[in-house]
Amino acid sequence: MAKKNIVVVGAGYSGVSATKFLAKKLKKDSDVTITLIDRHSYHTMMTELHEVAGGRVEPEAIQYDLQHLFARKKNVQLVTDTVTAIDKENKVVTTKLGSYPFDYLVLGMGGEPNDFGTPGVKENGFTLWSFEDAVRIREHILTTVAKAALEPDAAVRKAMLTFVVCGSGFTGIEMVGELIDWKERLAKDHKLDPSEITLKVVEAMPTILNMLGRNDAAKAERYLKAKNVELVLNAPIVEVAPDHIKLKDGSTIPTHTLIWTAGVKATSDAADFGLEKARGNRLVANEYMEAKGYEDKNIYVIGDLVFYEEFPNTPTPQIVQAAEQTGHTAASNIVAAIKGGEKHKFKGNYQGFMVSVGSKWGVANLFNKIHLSGFLAIIMKHIVNLKYFFDIRSGYYMFQYIMHEFFHIKDDRNVARGHTSRYGNVLWSVPLRIFYGLVWLLEAFKKIVGEGEWLKPSTWFGEGSWFQGDSVFPWTWDYQAATDAASSASADVASAASGAADAGAGAETVAHFGLSYGYGEQPMAVIEKAPDWFVSIMKVIMPNMEVAMFFQKMMVFVEIGIALAIIAGLFTWLFSATTIVLVATFCLSGMFFWVNIWFIPVAFALMNGSGRAVGLDRWVIPWLQRTLGNWWYGKPKSMYGQK
The missing domain is CATH 3.50.50.60 (FAD/NAD(P)-binding domain)
Structure with a gap:
């Protein structure tokens, strides 16, 4: 089969959406190459330009490198260049630095300001x-x-x-x-x-x-x-x-x-392409987004550049929703032409409009039914922006958007009024981080020492430790009884189980609820008895005593590792989150008391980047981001497609 060349001009909303769609639908077609040409090596989130102009976010917050957006898309070639002419008969796109033959051409070069000839x-x-x-x-x-x-x-x-x-x-x-x-x-x-x-x-x-x-x-x-x-x-x-x-x-x-x-009009770069123009220099297309008069040449027009009357005297609006939808329509029709299938007519589906008036207040009209203002309208705008990153499958820039809009923000200029800003000094959380790590380290070593002496390592791992006897987990207490109900060992295990239950949960008549320990009181367990559904899951994970003991011993060293990492400030967010999961597991096991429930809020508090102050995260996380980023995305360049 002859190789098919698809050329997309313009990396705006419509061009990126069309290219993403084409790359996904044609990824198994080795004979198809998609070339995306733009004068810049990045995609700009145009709807957030005002945030840079108004000093809310740094310029890089709205600049998305094309190599990041199309990482691992082997059927997409990126070219940084300016299109100067289109040979419609010979089907060649000419740029300042070269030329690109095409079988299918998508023009999504966007618009530019319209000053209506106003002097000055x-x-x-x-x-x-x-x-x-x-x-x-x-x-x-x-x-x-x-x-x-x-x-x-x-x-x-x-x-x-x-x-x-x-x-x-x-x-x-x-x-x-x-x-x-x-x-x-x-x-x-x-x-x-x-x-x-x-x-x-x-x-x-x-x-x-x-x-x-x-x-x-x-x-x-x-x-x-x-x-x-x-x-x-x-x-x-x-x-x-x-x-x-x-x-x-x-x-x-x-x-x-x-x-x-x-005002806005179609980009003047397209004025000399020889295609039919309408108001504002927009290029006329039919319902399939094919350029009028050149339907047989497989030339498509999308985004702010296209003039298609959805209704009499009403062309597609020059908004993001229309740009993405026209891009999808053109891409769908190219896929249908290559792989076989029916053409898709454009049908606008505009789900509403939102406008932010600063970082904390806005208005929104959704589906012509839901009217929001203030805080809720801004929340909805953030949700729509996050959905955009989901649509173009860019988890990397979704994360960057969240960081720029909610955490890397100054002067309380976000919907959370600055409460989420990481510019708050995390230095003062260092003592808490070290103390929390020491608590986990001490608790882990208690499980090693057992009834031995702390200063005599030769007495460790003996009686009372997690390395001798049977498992302390409540769902394992009947393992011995199940294998030999008549043996004395079974009776001993049952007795031990009873004692452990009393020690872990406390006698129901004397246990006292409290968030701090009261002298002489028996603390109350968060959950007295592990739920049946949880026990069922644990029995699948630990089907016998040998597996249970393996997990029990491994858990001790896991806790030591977590403790040392938190003390050193290494992957603090990850390991603090892990302690929350462990505490939740201990709670469901009936092995955790209300007086220690403070573990959870402390872990959440340490997830604020506390490892970057007097901690290894200050160096490790940036290095890891650079290394993994270069491995996955490659090194960003100022220009693409140059030999």
Whole structure:
């Protein structure tokens, strides 16, 4: 069979989704090669650009290396390059550095800001449509506030500290929301009063957030006003100057920072491809996402670049959900063409819209039925973002997202209001970590010493230790009786069982509940008798006394290993979690008392990265992450596909 070449141009939401789908469905087809071309070596999480621009997360938090996303996908070739032309007749994609023949071509090059020809936007404004845009805005704001703090002229100072966002769509409102959260930090770092920083949203329409219902938009409007954001509505911008903007009514707003989020159009890179265009330079496609007029050439258009009217005069919206779904449609039809099957028509399934106004508050409309605001809306947005990583099968970046959004956060700028931040000093948990490790070490050695003398190792492993006699586990007490019910050994075991039960659980009439030991009291077991279902499981794992004794002896050395690791701060998260599992097992066995239940909350407390302070985790974990990352993903490169 002739080799099939699939070329995907653009590593945005649509391109990544299409390539992931193709790689999965065609992984067994050795004669198919998928080439993903993008001008960058990374995928940008466009919906979170405002978090970088507004100083909430570091730039790398939204930058996902393509090699990580397509690790171990042997049928995907990554190329970092810019497409300059498409030979539709000979079916060749030309780039700045080479050319790539194709049997199937998917164009997902996305969009770019639309300034509608407004004078001065390109020269004096800031757009928010790329990773570079977000970093540029962030650096400009930091520089401008620093200069304003030293500016003696009150009028100039006020203009420098006035930040204007043009456009009240999702991007604009999310951007001003980040500025709300960032304002306090900016003021503090530069010895300013936060009230000196002015935030404005300028909108040509009479309302904001027009993708949402009016009730949801009204909630957002009230929140913005409560945060002292000035909404300038019915006010198209007609000119942007370095130190002011001019509105249609002739008025001006002095500002050195205008962030333009007022519109989007298809990328200008696709303008010369010779494909039919519609509004905003979007390329026209049919219901199969095939480029109009070139259906026989197997050219597909997806994402923000595609113009397909789902309904009369209503093209697919330029949102993430539509981008992913158009990508899946095109990929499904390519798979059907290669492997045989029916074509799939595009049918949009938009499950709702969400907008965050800063890190702690938002509004959401789900399925046109569920309306959320505040804390719950932000939680839902995080869930949707986590689902995205699940959809593209990237556990690595799902973990990174969680770390950046919940743990590597400053100034309480997350939905948990900073309570999950790892920037809290873990040094003070070191004494607790060492003490907890010593407790486990002492308890393990008690099981070794038994009735021997602590300072005489020759007396260890004797009577009373876990290495002599029969197993202490309650489900093993009837093993001897089952094999020889008439023997005296059976009676001895039964007697020992009775004594162990009394010692482990305590006599029901005298056991006292308490979370700390009371002198002279018999402590109460968490569970007096192991549940039958648990005993059944344990009897399968330990079917006889020999196996039970093996597990019992092994457990002692496991506890010693855990204790030493916790004391040394090595894999503290993992071993602290393991102690929780062990305690839960001991509780279910009827061998753990309420007075020691503090083991569990202490273990949870030590899972906060405590091993990175005066512990081996400070060096081991970063080394392990680098080593395993390079082994699994390979070393990230600034460019892919170059010889």
